[in-house]
Amino acid sequence: MSTTPATAPASPNSSSGGGSDDARSRYARQIEDAFESAGKLAGSTLSPTEFYQQFLNRTLQAIDAPAGAVWLRTPQGFLQLACQENIDKVGLDTRRGGRQCHNEVLRQVFQTAPPRPILLEPNGRMAPGPGEPGPVPPANLTDHFALFAPILSTEKQPIGVLEVFQDATHDPRMYPTYLNYAFQMAGYASQYHSFSNARVAAGVEKTYAQVETFARHIHSSLNPTEVAYHVANEGRKLIECDRLCVGIRHDRSRVTVEAVSGADVVEKASTHVRRLRLLMQSVLQWGEALTFKGEKDAGLPPAVAHALDEYLHESQPKLLIVQPVRDEREKDKTKPARAVLVLECYNPPEQTDPIVQRLEVVTTHAAPALYNAAEMRRVPLKFLWWPIAKLQDGIGGKGRFIAAAVAVLLAVLVGVMVMVPADLRMEAKGQMLPVEIAKVFPPREGQIQEIRTKPGDTLSPGYEIATLFSSPFADEYGKASNELREANAMVDAAAETLAKATGMKEDDKLRTVAEKKNAEQRRDKALQDLRTQDAQYNAGRPNRLGYFRACAPQFDPQLARPLDRSRWTVLNDDRRENLIGRTLRPNEDIMRLGNLEGAWQAELKIPQRNIGQVLKAFADPDSHLIEKDPVRGDRKYLVVDVLLSSQPDKSYEGRLYRDDVAAEAVPNKNEHDENEPVVTAYVKLNVAGIPEENWVPRNHFITGLEVRTRVRCGKHALGYTLFHGVWEWFYEKVVFFI
Structure with a gap:
C-alpha cells in the first residue's frame, strides 16, 4: 500500500448513492460540530492533560473513529504519549514488529519538512523520507486506516502529532475527508498552544510581583x-x-x-x-x-x-x-x-x-x-561594635579572634581549677535506722502457735512476742517431769520406810538412807533441768507441755538512753498470716525491733570506688576532725551532708566516726543494678557538737527511709574535686599499664 497525503479532499456532501449521501451528510454535521467544540476548547484555560483528553474524545466521536492518540514533544526532543483512546485495541502488538513500525511512522511524520498529514492504508507502508532511515520500515501493520496530522507551533515547527485510527469499512472516498478533518483538528490544538504561550507572556507581570515579594x-x-x-x-x-x-x-x-x-x-x-x-x-x-x-x-x-x-x-x-x-x-x-x-x-x-x-x-x-x-x-555586641570588629580584622578574622579568646578563657579556667580549693565529697546511699535494733529469734526449733504483737506496738524488754510448740521439747520436758515425780515418790517412800524403821536391821537402814540420797539427787537434777528449760525457753515461767516463748531482748546496759522511754517498737509489717503454723529454726527471725526514742544513725553503703578517698581523709590530719571523749578517748570523724528522700529541699549534718566504718567489703545485695562491693558505715545523727539547726527532725526518723549522703573528705584543688574520677580512670587504664 502507498502513502496518501491530504490533497483536495472530496466533499462529504457529494452523491454516490442513497446510503452514502446520508452518511456524508451526517458526518458533515458532526464535523462542523467538532470544529465548533475544538474552537472553544482551544480558547479555554484548561490544563494540557484535560484539554487533550476532551479534544481527542471530540475528534474521534465526530467521525466514529474507534481509537486515537496525541503525542507531544518533551523538552529533550522526544515524542511522549499525552493521551490515548483504545490505542491498545487496534492490533499494534498482534503482529511481529507492529509497535516498532508504528513508532517509526511517528518519527518520520514528526521530522517531515514541511509538516504535512499522512494517511496509511491497512498494512500499508510509508514512502521513505529524506531523513535518516530507522532500524525498521515505517508501516501500518493493523487492519485500520491510520491518519497522522502534525501539531505545529506559531513558528510552524512540529510540537506533536494527532493520530486517528479509522475502520476500513467506509467508502474509500471518505478517507481523504477524514485526513483533512484530522489536519484541521490538529490546527485547533496548535491554536491552544498559541493561546497558552500568550497566557504565559501575560504571566510575566505575576513574575515581577513574585520578585518584589522575594526582595521584601x-x-x-x-x-x-x-x-x-x-x-x-x-x-x-x-x-x-x-x-x-x-x-x-x-x-x-x-x-x-x-x-x-x-x-x-x-x-x-x-x-x-x-x-x-x-x-x-x-x-x-x-x-x-x-x-x-x-x-x-x-x-x-x-x-x-x-x-x-x-x-x-x-x-x-x-x-x-x-x-x-x-x-x-x-x-x-x-x-x-x-x-x-x-x-x-x-x-x-x-x-x-x-x-x-x-x-x-x-x-x-x-x-x-x-x-x-x-x-x-561580624558584630558580637553592639556596644563593642567597632573595637571588636577592628580587633577581629587585626588578628585575621573571626576564627582567630575566637581562638585567642578561647585560649585566654582556658588559661583562666586552668588557674581556677588549680588554685581554688573545694571540699571533696564522696557520695553514698543508705537508710535511716535506730542505733538499737534487735531481731527476735526462736530459742529453739518449733512451730509458731501465736504472735501477740502487731506492727508499731511498743514492748518492754522480756515481753512475750510469740508462742511456739515443739514435740521434741515436749518429750524432753515430759521426761524431766516424770523423772521429778519418780524421784519425789522414791524420796517419800524412803522417808516413810525410815520413819517406821524401829526394828529394822542396820544394813537395811543404811541401804534405805542411800536410796533416799540417790532419789534426792535425781529429784534435784530433774528440778534443775526443768528450771533450766523454763529459764531458757519460757523466760523463767512454766508453760504448757511442749510450748515455749520468744521474748523481746534486754537493752544494752552500756548505751545511754532515756529511762522513761526505753521501749522496743515493732518494725516489721504484719507477719502473723505468714508465720502462724510455720516451723522456724533458731537462725530464722520472727520479728525486728528498734528503740525509736533512742539514738539514730544512717547505715551507708559506700561504693568501693569511693571508700579509698574516705580512708585517705581519716589518715590525713588536715582532712578529718577529732572529737574529745573522756570515756572513749579521741575519736576521728568526718562531716557528712545528709539529704532525706522525704525532705529533698534541705540537707542536714551527721558524723562518720572511724570506728563506724567496716573493715570488710561485701556484695551489694540491695541494689540489683549495681554489682560492685560496698563498705558498710554508720553515720551518727543529732549528736552533741552538731548545731541543733542541722539536726534531723524527729518526725523524719522513719526506719528504712532512703538517704543520700556526701562525705566531706577534706580540701582539694577544684579541678581534682570535679574530675578526680577521670584522673583515677586514666591512671588505672593508661598509667598503670605503662
Whole structure:
C-alpha cells in the first residue's frame, strides 16, 4: 500500500448513492460540530492533560473513529504519549514488529519538512523520507486506516502529532475527508498552544510581583541564616530549579553553608555539605562563575576542578551553576565575594538560558541582603561594635579572634581549677535506722502457735512476742517431769520406810538412807533441768507441755538512753498470716525491733570506688576532725551532708566516726543494678557538737527511709574535686599499664 497525503479532499456532501449521501451528510454535521467544540476548547484555560483528553474524545466521536492518540514533544526532543483512546485495541502488538513500525511512522511524520498529514492504508507502508532511515520500515501493520496530522507551533515547527485510527469499512472516498478533518483538528490544538504561550507572556507581570515579594522577604532580617533560607527557598521557586544553596564568607576565606532549599537544618558535619562548602570556597577564590552541563571544562583551575569532582561524587546534577554574589559595596576586587549561590537541576530543559537569566535576577536582589546580614554577623555586641570588629580584622578574622579568646578563657579556667580549693565529697546511699535494733529469734526449733504483737506496738524488754510448740521439747520436758515425780515418790517412800524403821536391821537402814540420797539427787537434777528449760525457753515461767516463748531482748546496759522511754517498737509489717503454723529454726527471725526514742544513725553503703578517698581523709590530719571523749578517748570523724528522700529541699549534718566504718567489703545485695562491693558505715545523727539547726527532725526518723549522703573528705584543688574520677580512670587504664 502507498502513502496518501491530504490533497483536495472530496466533499462529504457529494452523491454516490442513497446510503452514502446520508452518511456524508451526517458526518458533515458532526464535523462542523467538532470544529465548533475544538474552537472553544482551544480558547479555554484548561490544563494540557484535560484539554487533550476532551479534544481527542471530540475528534474521534465526530467521525466514529474507534481509537486515537496525541503525542507531544518533551523538552529533550522526544515524542511522549499525552493521551490515548483504545490505542491498545487496534492490533499494534498482534503482529511481529507492529509497535516498532508504528513508532517509526511517528518519527518520520514528526521530522517531515514541511509538516504535512499522512494517511496509511491497512498494512500499508510509508514512502521513505529524506531523513535518516530507522532500524525498521515505517508501516501500518493493523487492519485500520491510520491518519497522522502534525501539531505545529506559531513558528510552524512540529510540537506533536494527532493520530486517528479509522475502520476500513467506509467508502474509500471518505478517507481523504477524514485526513483533512484530522489536519484541521490538529490546527485547533496548535491554536491552544498559541493561546497558552500568550497566557504565559501575560504571566510575566505575576513574575515581577513574585520578585518584589522575594526582595521584601530577604531584606526583612539581618540574621544571616534567616536571609539565606529566604534566598534559598523563595529563589528556588523563582528560578524553577531542583535545589538552590546559599553560602556566606564570614572571614578571609572560609565559607559557611547557611541554607539548602527544602532542608530545615544544614548538617554541617555531613560529607555532602563539607564538599559543597569546599566547592563554594574554591569558586569564590577563583572569582568567576562555574557552569557545569554534564561535561567539565578542561580550563578550570586545579582547586576548582578537584572540588567539582569531589562534589559530583555526592550529587549528580545535569546542570550545576556556582555563582559568586558580590555586592556593589565590595570595592576590593582582590578579595572573594561575600556570598555564593549554587544552583542544581537534575533534569534541565534543552534551553537553559531562561534559568540562567532568572538566577541573575535572584543574584542581583540577594547580593545586598546577604552582604548586610554578613556584616552584621561580624558584630558580637553592639556596644563593642567597632573595637571588636577592628580587633577581629587585626588578628585575621573571626576564627582567630575566637581562638585567642578561647585560649585566654582556658588559661583562666586552668588557674581556677588549680588554685581554688573545694571540699571533696564522696557520695553514698543508705537508710535511716535506730542505733538499737534487735531481731527476735526462736530459742529453739518449733512451730509458731501465736504472735501477740502487731506492727508499731511498743514492748518492754522480756515481753512475750510469740508462742511456739515443739514435740521434741515436749518429750524432753515430759521426761524431766516424770523423772521429778519418780524421784519425789522414791524420796517419800524412803522417808516413810525410815520413819517406821524401829526394828529394822542396820544394813537395811543404811541401804534405805542411800536410796533416799540417790532419789534426792535425781529429784534435784530433774528440778534443775526443768528450771533450766523454763529459764531458757519460757523466760523463767512454766508453760504448757511442749510450748515455749520468744521474748523481746534486754537493752544494752552500756548505751545511754532515756529511762522513761526505753521501749522496743515493732518494725516489721504484719507477719502473723505468714508465720502462724510455720516451723522456724533458731537462725530464722520472727520479728525486728528498734528503740525509736533512742539514738539514730544512717547505715551507708559506700561504693568501693569511693571508700579509698574516705580512708585517705581519716589518715590525713588536715582532712578529718577529732572529737574529745573522756570515756572513749579521741575519736576521728568526718562531716557528712545528709539529704532525706522525704525532705529533698534541705540537707542536714551527721558524723562518720572511724570506728563506724567496716573493715570488710561485701556484695551489694540491695541494689540489683549495681554489682560492685560496698563498705558498710554508720553515720551518727543529732549528736552533741552538731548545731541543733542541722539536726534531723524527729518526725523524719522513719526506719528504712532512703538517704543520700556526701562525705566531706577534706580540701582539694577544684579541678581534682570535679574530675578526680577521670584522673583515677586514666591512671588505672593508661598509667598503670605503662
